[in-house]
Amino acid sequence: MKPRIIKDKEENMKIELKTKNIMLYGAPGVGKTHNYKRLITMIENGSDEKTIFDTISKNENTDNFDSSVFKNIEKENRLEFVTFHQSYSYEDFIEGFRPQDNGNIKLEDGIFKILCDDAKINLFKSVDNKEILFNDALNLILKEKIENQENVKIDLKRNNSFYNIYDYNDKTIYFEKQNGDKSHTLSLKTLEKMYYEGTNNIINGGLAPYYNPLLEELLKLKNKSKVEKSELKNFYIVIDEINRGNISKIFGELITLIEEDKRDDYEVTLPYSKEKFKIPSNLYIIATMNSTDKSIATIDIALRRRFTFLKMEPNIDLVPDIAKELFSKLNEFITNNLGEDYQLGHSYFMQGLDLEFVKEYKIKPLLEEYFYGDDKKYKEALYILNIKE
Incomplete structure (x- = not known):
C-alpha cells in the first residue's frame, strides 16, 4: 500500500501514514498511555513516519504540543479508548447479542465496529x-x-x-x-x-x-443530485493493556483485516449479523502494552506481526533532581537482576513529587512484587530505596 497524499482545509500537502497499527510498549510508568495523545496529534498534523517515530521514541516532555488538535478529534467522535482485560470479548468489541430492559435480546454493534463504520462513511464522502x-x-x-x-x-x-x-x-x-x-x-x-x-x-x-x-x-x-466532497479524516481506536486480552477471542476473524495492505479491499462475513465487513484505511489502531506483565509471553503471534512496535524507555531528564540518584541506582539494580524491561518509569517521580510517599507506597510494593521469593535481593533493593537525599 503506497502512502496517499491528501490536503487539509488550508490545501497543505500531508502524507498519510502507511503504518496503521502502532504498539507503544515498555515498563510501568514510562508514559505509554500519556504519549498516545502526542502520537495521534502528530499523525493528524501530517508529520512523516520517521519524524513521528523518532519523536515518540525520545519520550520527552509530552505536554509541549497543541492539545486542541486532540480535543477536536474527541469532539468530532473520531476516537475511542478501550482497555482490554481477561473478560473482554468479541461481543464487546465487534458485535453480539445483548439483553434489553424489556427482557428481549438484541444484536448490538461493539465499539470497534461502530468506529469502523463511521470511518468508512467518511471515506466514501471524501471521494469525488x-x-x-x-x-x-x-x-x-x-x-x-x-x-x-x-x-x-x-x-x-x-x-x-x-x-x-x-x-x-x-x-x-x-x-x-x-x-x-x-x-x-x-x-x-x-x-x-x-x-x-x-x-x-x-x-x-x-x-x-x-x-x-x-x-x-x-x-x-442516490444519483439524483451532486453533493460536495467532504474532508477525508482519520479515526483512531486506542487499546490500553492490549496484551491482557485474549486476542483471538476479541478480534476473531478480523485479525487478518487489520493488516495495512488488507484495508478497504478484503472483507469477511460477520457471524452474528451476517454483514459483509471491511476495515477502512483511515482507521488507526494505537495500542499499549506493559512489558513486565507476565501475560506478554502468551501474546498472540498474529498480533505481533501485524503491529509496528515502538519501545518507550525511562527518561531521567524528566525526573526531578532530588530523585535522579535514586532513580538511576534502582534502575541499574533492577536491570542487572531482572532485565531492562522491569525498570521504573519516570512517571513515578513526577507531578508534585513527595519522594518519601512515593518510595513507601508506590515503589516499595512494586519491588516486593519484583523480588517475591528472593528476600536477599528484596532487602538489597530496599537498602537502595532508603537512600537519604
Missing part, C-alpha cells in the same frame, strides 16, 4: 462522487410524512405484503408489519452502510426482507 447523501435520501422518503403523522408504506414485493414505517430517529427506524406486529426495528447504521456500499448483501435472512425494499427506494434517489 455524484451521489446524494444517505440522510438526505432518507429524509426525502420519510421526513415529511412522519412529521405529518402519516405512515410510509413499503411494499415487500411478495404476495402483495407490506409494512408501514411510523417513526424514526438517528439510530432506529420503527415499523409495523402487516399483521400489526411492532416488535422489530431497523438499524439506521446498517441501512446507511448498505446504502453507501450499494448492496443488499450485507445481511442475509432475519430482517433482510424489510431492509431490502427500503434500500431499493433509497438507491433510486
Whole structure:
C-alpha cells in the first residue's frame, strides 16, 4: 500500500501514514498511555513516519504540543479508548447479542465496529462522487410524512405484503408489519452502510426482507443530485493493556483485516449479523502494552506481526533532581537482576513529587512484587530505596 497524499482545509500537502497499527510498549510508568495523545496529534498534523517515530521514541516532555488538535478529534467522535482485560470479548468489541430492559435480546454493534463504520462513511464522502447523501435520501422518503403523522408504506414485493414505517430517529427506524406486529426495528447504521456500499448483501435472512425494499427506494434517489466532497479524516481506536486480552477471542476473524495492505479491499462475513465487513484505511489502531506483565509471553503471534512496535524507555531528564540518584541506582539494580524491561518509569517521580510517599507506597510494593521469593535481593533493593537525599 503506497502512502496517499491528501490536503487539509488550508490545501497543505500531508502524507498519510502507511503504518496503521502502532504498539507503544515498555515498563510501568514510562508514559505509554500519556504519549498516545502526542502520537495521534502528530499523525493528524501530517508529520512523516520517521519524524513521528523518532519523536515518540525520545519520550520527552509530552505536554509541549497543541492539545486542541486532540480535543477536536474527541469532539468530532473520531476516537475511542478501550482497555482490554481477561473478560473482554468479541461481543464487546465487534458485535453480539445483548439483553434489553424489556427482557428481549438484541444484536448490538461493539465499539470497534461502530468506529469502523463511521470511518468508512467518511471515506466514501471524501471521494469525488455524484451521489446524494444517505440522510438526505432518507429524509426525502420519510421526513415529511412522519412529521405529518402519516405512515410510509413499503411494499415487500411478495404476495402483495407490506409494512408501514411510523417513526424514526438517528439510530432506529420503527415499523409495523402487516399483521400489526411492532416488535422489530431497523438499524439506521446498517441501512446507511448498505446504502453507501450499494448492496443488499450485507445481511442475509432475519430482517433482510424489510431492509431490502427500503434500500431499493433509497438507491433510486442516490444519483439524483451532486453533493460536495467532504474532508477525508482519520479515526483512531486506542487499546490500553492490549496484551491482557485474549486476542483471538476479541478480534476473531478480523485479525487478518487489520493488516495495512488488507484495508478497504478484503472483507469477511460477520457471524452474528451476517454483514459483509471491511476495515477502512483511515482507521488507526494505537495500542499499549506493559512489558513486565507476565501475560506478554502468551501474546498472540498474529498480533505481533501485524503491529509496528515502538519501545518507550525511562527518561531521567524528566525526573526531578532530588530523585535522579535514586532513580538511576534502582534502575541499574533492577536491570542487572531482572532485565531492562522491569525498570521504573519516570512517571513515578513526577507531578508534585513527595519522594518519601512515593518510595513507601508506590515503589516499595512494586519491588516486593519484583523480588517475591528472593528476600536477599528484596532487602538489597530496599537498602537502595532508603537512600537519604
